[in-house]
Amino acid sequence: MSINPIMQKLAEQFQRTDLPEFAPGDTVRVQVKIKEGEKERLQAFEGLVIACRKGPQGSFTVRKMSFGQGVERIFPYNSKVVDKVEKIRSFRVRRAKLFYIRELRGKAARLKEVARTA
Numbered sequence: 001m002s003i004n005p006i007m008q009k010l011a012e013q014f015q016r017t018d019l020p021e022f023a024p025g026d027t028v029r030v031q032v033k034i035k036e037g038e039k040e041r042l043q044a045f046e047g048l049v050i051a052c053r054k055g056p057q058g059s060f061t062v063r064k065m066s067f068g069q070g071v072e073r074i075f076p077y078n079s080k081v082v083d084k085v086e087k088i089r090s091f092r093v094r095r096a097k098l099f100y101i102r103e104l105r106g107k108a109a110r111l112k113e114v115a116r117t118a
Helices: 005-013 099-103
Strands: 027-036 039-053 059-066 068-076 080-090
Touching: 005 027, 027 068, 039 099
Parallel strands: none
Antiparallel strands: 027 039, 027 080, 039 059, 059 068
């Protein structure tokens, strides 16, 4: 089943190009737009990328620990709610989906860091 070329061009036109390259195992800080009444502000959500889905409807899942409780949030790549994504740290992982991190606690949940280049 092939995609209509017109629809494909339209989908490419609305793809975000301002997001950095990141993969599962990277620590990112996502600036999320929060609307409170009339005002709008940015809130940071910093955590480990545990999954990425590619394509026009792609998304990525970020997991963080908040007061000893695991919090996961799924962000669509093309969402207007996501203002900016900063890549903070990279880890070497051997899987595309890091769902096993959910069961690990403390030192067991550590990943091996990759040396940064430039």
